Amino acid sequence: MRTIEIFDTTLRDGEQSPGVNLSSKEKLEIALQLERLGVNRIEAGFAAASPGDLQSVREIAKRVKNSTIVSLSRARLLDIDKAWEALRDAESACLHTFLATSPIHRKYKLNMTKEQVIENAVAAVKHGKKYFDMVEFSCEDGSRTEIPFLIEVVQAVVDAGARIINIPDTVGYTTPAEYANIFTQLLNNVRGIENVKLSCHCHDDLGMAVANTLAAIQAGVTQVEGTINGIGERAGNAALEEVALALDTRKDFYQATTNLKLEEIARTSKLVSRLTGMFVPGNKAVVGANAFAHQSGIHQDGVLKEVTTYEIIRPERVGFKSNRLVLGKLSGRHAFKDKLIELGYQLSQEELDDAFARFKDLCDRKKDVSDEDIVALVDAKLVDVPEAYTLENVQLSYGNNSIPTASVRVRTLNGEVLEEAACGNGSVDSIYKAIDRVTNEEVVLEDYKIVSVTHGKDALGEVYVRLSQGDYTVQGRGVSTDVLEASAKAYLRALNKLVARRGDAVEVVM
Ligand SMILES: CC(=O)SCCNC(=O)CCNC(=O)[C@H](O)C(C)(C)COP(=O)(O)OP(=O)(O)OC[C@H]1O[C@@H](n2cnc3c(N)ncnc32)[C@H](O)[C@@H]1OP(=O)(O)O
Ligand SMILES: CC(C)C(=O)C(=O)O
DSSP states (O other), X not given: OEEOEEEEOTTTTGGGSTTOOOOHHHHHHHHHHHHHHTOSEEEEEOGGGOHHHHHHHHHHHHHOOSSEEEEEEESOHHHHHHHHHHHTTOSSEEEEEEEEOSHHIIIIIIOOOHHHHXXXXXXXXXXXXXXXXXXXEEEETGGGSOHHHHHHHHHHHHHHTOSEEEEEETTSOOOHHHHHHHHHHHHHHSTTGGGSEEEEEEXXXXXXXHHHHHHHHHHTOOEEEEBGGGOOSTTOBXXXXXXXXXXXXXXXXXXXXXXXXXXXXXXXXXHHHHHHOOOOXXXXXXXXXXXXXXXXXXXXXXXXXXXXXXOSSOGGGGTOSOOEEOOSTTOOHHHHHHHHHHTTOOOOHHHHHHHHHHHHHHHHHOSOOOHHHHHHHHHHHHOBOOOSEEEEEEEEEXXXXXXXXEEEEEEEXXXXXXXXXXXXXXXHHHHHHHHHHHHTOOOEEEEEEEEESSOSTTOOEEEEEEXXXXXXXXXXXXXXXXXXXXXXXXXXXXXXXXXXXXXXXXXXXO
């Protein structure tokens, strides 16, 4: 089994994502997490880009001990001097210098002949070797470079002392077979190539960054460059978590592994997403919110019977707590029953069939069916809660410069009408305080959720509350076009359940 080394460039190529601008503190936080993840090399930035970049590379180099810290630099002596200035205190440092080799870049961008490209590349590597033991040279746009010329350049920089040779697919243009062939050609034609690490660096313009990376591994590279969540210039880079999981899941095929602590992947992905502001799409492989969620009945049934029917990666493997069965209109009885058991119900077949029919009906009307919906749906049938208190009226006085005051009138089971008023920190708080007074109950509001059932300005507001009192926890739901009325109804509904549960006022009919 080969071990593939991981070169993370989230802080350099990842920061080249339009709109991303990380502070030094944020970069350090990500670098420390990358170290925990176990990446071999962290490209911390481009020291010559700005004094701020130099400073943050220097800071990371001082703090990170278990990963090699890398700075990118053009094939220019002054850039390389800056990289050394940033990295001189690192426990382990590497210079990454690059020069484009393709005909398009030579002609239009660099205005250099082939000879000048080789001359500058060699000069950069030799200058870098004065400071660094480890120098990586990248043939920018290598995948669009004539292969014989690529061999010439690589031979020259290997002879000059480069220890890592990277052939980037800078514009995400290559295909897996074509990219693999480049490495095969280098392995067959460059003298001394066996003494250097061969590296790949893929962009995702055609959606093939991970496939190309895996093809390069098959062809013999020993280092993979990429970013967390696949962020990076334009369409981004190869997503390292995807590469690592492909190797881990298909060890049988690739016969290669990494030293990453895979269970740190979820945490790293969330951190990078939060600090860069680049949200991870739900359907993103390995780290998307839906990567371990099952929505349809046939899949849910399969997963409940044997998880490997539809899951090739266990969520725990990458640091997620568990998979999710998402209940909705495509779910079947098996998943519904499983959810009811999780919520503490044990229904007869007849009750289950009845609840399932009502659940399907609800799914047709409501996009997201929550656990609270299911509890309400089942309770409505199973628990006939007597109305110890019925809401007769709720009135609120509210002004942006005054304390909200609510008055509440309720009718008890024996027909008595009670009324109380209270002030609160907000409208809902004042209503709940007035209800506490009028019912003489002391409860803790554990949860309050408000959702709109329908759309538009006249949408129905739905409020869920969870109350506790000693050992009892109850939920209540209230619906109205007015969210304050829905809030009052939900609270009273929960209180009625509490009274029924305690059994002190009325008999509970189950
Ligand atoms: C494929 C990649 O992702 S490469 C990395 C890309 N990342 C970045 O560019 C981020 C950091 N860059 C920067 O801050 C700036 O571009 C700097 C500081 C490096 C340079 O800024 P400036 O001196 O103003 O030059 P500018 O960026 O406009 O142009 C690039 C110059 O470098 C040259 N150049 C480009 N790549 C290289 C290279 N690898 N080696 C030597 N020269 C290069 C260009 O030909 C151009 O030269 P010219 O001014 O003689 O025409
Ligand atoms: C500097 C190199 C490695 C690069 O980022 C690219 O070619 O995409």
